[in-house]
Structures are given as structure tokens and as C-alpha cells.
Amino acid sequence: MPATPNSPVRAVVLADSDTRWKWGALTARALTPGAEVGARLLRGRATPTARQLADTGVAADDARETTLTGFLDEVAVPPAPHTPAVHTPAAPAGGDRAAPYDVLVLACVGHTVQAVLQGLARRWPDTTRRPVLVTGYCGVVYEKLTEGLLLRHGADLLLAGSPWDARRFRETLTGVGADARSVATWPLPFLGGTPHDPEPAARGDRPFRVVFAVQPSVPDGPAARRYLLDRAIGHARRHPGREVVLKLRSAPGEHTTHVEETPYQRLAARVRGGLPANVRLAYGHMGELLDTTDLLVTVSSTAALESLSRGVPTAVLTDLGVREPLGNHWFTGSDCLTSWDELDAGHLPEADPHWLADRGVTAPSAAAPGAGARQALAELLAEADGPGLA
Structure with a gap:
């Protein structure tokens, strides 16, 4: 029945x-x-x-x-x-x-x-x-x-x-x-979740927090992944008042949908002189981390949609090109496509509201x-x- x-x-x-x-x-x-x-x-x-x-x-x-x-x-x-x-x-x-x-x-x-x-x-x-x-x-x-x-x-x-x-x-x-x-x-x-509030960082109650949401297979080569890690570390050094967080998907020995051949943990452990004091690695629930995030950076992670739904400035990296294998082509027209050079210079992307609605990130207030x-x-x-x- x-x-x-x-x-x-x-x-x-x-x-x-x-x-x-x-x-x-x-x-x-x-x-x-x-x-x-x-x-x-x-x-x-x-x-x-x-x-x-x-x-x-x-x-x-x-x-x-x-x-x-x-x-x-x-x-x-x-x-x-x-x-x-x-x-x-x-x-x-x-x-x-x-x-x-x-x-x-x-x-x-x-x-x-x-x-x-x-x-x-x-x-x-x-x-x-x-x-x-x-x-x-x-x-x-x-x-x-x-x-x-x-x-x-x-x-x-x-x-x-x-x-x-x-x-x-x-x-x-x-x-x-x-x-x-x-x-x-x-x-x-x-x-959804807690809307972004830039005031705590602006007042100095906490550091301006940049979260780099890594992906297990994008990009898939060690050289490209090392480059992205170096740029995240470089950003931290250029902005000592900011905190840069590498949001990791899985611990050593764990697996996700995609195979991670070169984990960022391993690359971070090999950084000469160690990581700067304002760089840290993090696991945990993405939503909780986004509660205190002021800039989300990724290649093409779905975390970008979580971030955008809260109004967090979100950067989809173009350093490795805009290509189908990277998945960042999906964000064409979003106004989020950005390079590390632009982020180092202080750019904070603002997403196009029409793109957000059509991609299901936001919905008209009258819609259910x-x-x-x-x-x-x-x-x-x-x-x-x-x-x-x-």
C-alpha cells in the first residue's frame, strides 16, 4: 500500500x-x-x-x-x-x-x-x-x-x-x-547557512580568513598542485594579517569519490622552512568553517556554491587556465573567475546575481x-x- x-x-x-x-x-x-x-x-x-x-x-x-x-x-x-x-x-x-x-x-x-x-x-x-x-x-x-x-x-x-x-x-x-x-x-x-558578516574581521576581532578549498583530483598533477600551494603560502606572506586555511578533504589513508594521488598534506610537509605562522591545515565540516570565512578560493569545488550561497566572496582560480578537465569552465559568466595575482592585489570577486539564480545558488524570494x-x-x-x- x-x-x-x-x-x-x-x-x-x-x-x-x-x-x-x-x-x-x-x-x-x-x-x-x-x-x-x-x-x-x-x-x-x-x-x-x-x-x-x-x-x-x-x-x-x-x-x-x-x-x-x-x-x-x-x-x-x-x-x-x-x-x-x-x-x-x-x-x-x-x-x-x-x-x-x-x-x-x-x-x-x-x-x-x-x-x-x-x-x-x-x-x-x-x-x-x-x-x-x-x-x-x-x-x-x-x-x-x-x-x-x-x-x-x-x-x-x-x-x-x-x-x-x-x-x-x-x-x-x-x-x-x-x-x-x-x-x-x-x-x-x-x-545556505549563516550569511557572511565581514564586520568581525574589519573590527580586528579575528583575522581576515582566506579558505583554499582543495580537491582530490583537480588539478591532478603534482607540479600544478605544488604551484597552487605555493601561491596560497605566498598570499599569506604578502598579507601577514590574514589567515590562510587549507581545507582538506581526507586524511592520509582515507578516500573520497576521486583518487588523490598527491595529497596537499604531503606537499605542505615538504615546504622548505615550514609553513608560515598564518597558514594552517584544517579538516572538519565545511559549513562550520564558512561561518568565519571572508574569501573562499578554489579551482572548481562545490564548496564554491556553498560559499556563494552565504554571500562570501568566492574566487574560482584561472591560474591553470579555464578548461573542461579542471571544471572551472562551469563558472563562466559568474564573475568569480580570478587569478592569484588579482587576489594578492586585494581583489574580492562579486558574483553576478542572475548567474547565481540560474545555477540554483539563490532563489527568488517568492519561490519555494x-x-x-x-x-x-x-x-x-x-x-x-x-x-x-x-
Whole structure:
């Protein structure tokens, strides 16, 4: 039976990294207020550690690691005895064949999402109601747009992080002859937070804080990464009254979605003479660090969107060019593209407000962000029979 107003929605998030867990959990809770949300962390190279989960700032209720097969076993309803099946999980006690969850949020890379969709299509009885399948992207979509969308196609809701993304998604899917009705605009759920207040630094209550949000694979070469570190250190030396913070993604031995071949910790340890007194490395929750940030610097991290949503001056570096492999081309037109030379000279970028609105960073005051996605989910949950899986 579909969920009713008197029965709480049961949701579970399948995530394969710390950043996708953060997106998936916040999405599940915002899409289904009051829902019971479980966490299933896919066992693999990027399975988040307890420290990484804590850094996301999103507590994981009923969290445990799982394999892809284990997840399918857990969420799929066993077919009736007369229905042939490749794999038949043990039937729930009492013969109840109702689905254990109402909503599955697939916060994984595209190939994993495709594997879950195909796995459920093979296991799910045609006559049995199934959960609503939700997927999307946890940040900036700057590469493999067509491939990624087709891998995720087949979910009931394909969430786009901005009006601009929603247009691109629909145009791409329609252009290859696929159904684009599943696309719904859903702003990145971790945007917002405490608005930027420049007064404490201006009064001297604390140093002007520059945060360099590093990325595990952008840029990917040691020479380029050493250059960016040297420029951050140089900025600190030119501005001794400022504090420069290198916001790190993972500790040694931990992994994220992308492999980090040359960690900044290792490069920082090799700086001749050591780091200046006004430079430090930091882990932790990005939102808490942004509470006291006066300038966010990055190559193309999604942290730029978090920063912009708070009104923090945000610099997207052009020192290595503006190129698709770097992802900074996504910020073209934002007025945030900046070099270290400009930052050394005191420049503080001001983002274009129209660009911010179109990229989902800000929303018109009259708009209810994500209202369409919530309505679509409510309608799917209210259906007497869930949609079929192709």
C-alpha cells in the first residue's frame, strides 16, 4: 500500500562516498519531512570512515555498510512462489510481501545507479508495489553529461541542482529519445547557512580568513598542485594579517569519490622552512568553517556554491587556465573567475546575481525551492500502484 498521512514515509539512502552521503541524506530528509531515514554505505574504495561522516555534519541513523547485492536483497520484495527469479531473498515473517521502504535515494556514481535500477528490474514482481527511486548529482555537473544522465535514466525522480541543469538534463534526454519527465529541479540541500558578516574581521576581532578549498583530483598533477600551494603560502606572506586555511578533504589513508594521488598534506610537509605562522591545515565540516570565512578560493569545488550561497566572496582560480578537465569552465559568466595575482592585489570577486539564480545558488524570494520535486514525490507515493521498472 502507498504511504498515507498517518504512516510515516520510510526512506533509505545508498551512498558510495562521504559527499554523496551528505547530499543523499539531506535530500531524503528534505523531500520527506519526518521520514525514517536509513543509511547504507556501499562497501568499496571510497566507503567513508566515521571521521569523514562526522565531517559532513549529517548524522547517519541506522547506518551500516553493505554490498550492492546485499542492498538489493534488503530493498527488493521477494517474488511470489510461482514467479521464476534469478535470486530470491528470504520472505519477511508472516508472509508480508510489502516493500520495506517507500523511497530509495541512490546517491552513487552513475554506473552504480544503473546497476541498482537493472538489479531491481530483474527482482521486482510486476504486480507488487515498489519504492519510489530518486537519484541526482551531489554537486557541479561539469563532465560526461550525456553518459551520466543515461546511466541514471529510469529512476522515478532525477534531481537537477538548478534551473540551468534542469534545462540541460531535459534537452539531453529528449535529444536522445529518452523520457525526460522524471527531471525535477532540486537545489543542492547543503546551500545556505549563516550569511557572511565581514564586520568581525574589519573590527580586528579575528583575522581576515582566506579558505583554499582543495580537491582530490583537480588539478591532478603534482607540479600544478605544488604551484597552487605555493601561491596560497605566498598570499599569506604578502598579507601577514590574514589567515590562510587549507581545507582538506581526507586524511592520509582515507578516500573520497576521486583518487588523490598527491595529497596537499604531503606537499605542505615538504615546504622548505615550514609553513608560515598564518597558514594552517584544517579538516572538519565545511559549513562550520564558512561561518568565519571572508574569501573562499578554489579551482572548481562545490564548496564554491556553498560559499556563494552565504554571500562570501568566492574566487574560482584561472591560474591553470579555464578548461573542461579542471571544471572551472562551469563558472563562466559568474564573475568569480580570478587569478592569484588579482587576489594578492586585494581583489574580492562579486558574483553576478542572475548567474547565481540560474545555477540554483539563490532563489527568488517568492519561490519555494524544490516544491516541484516534493509534489512529484508526493504524487508517486500516493499512487495505488507504483510505476513499473524497465
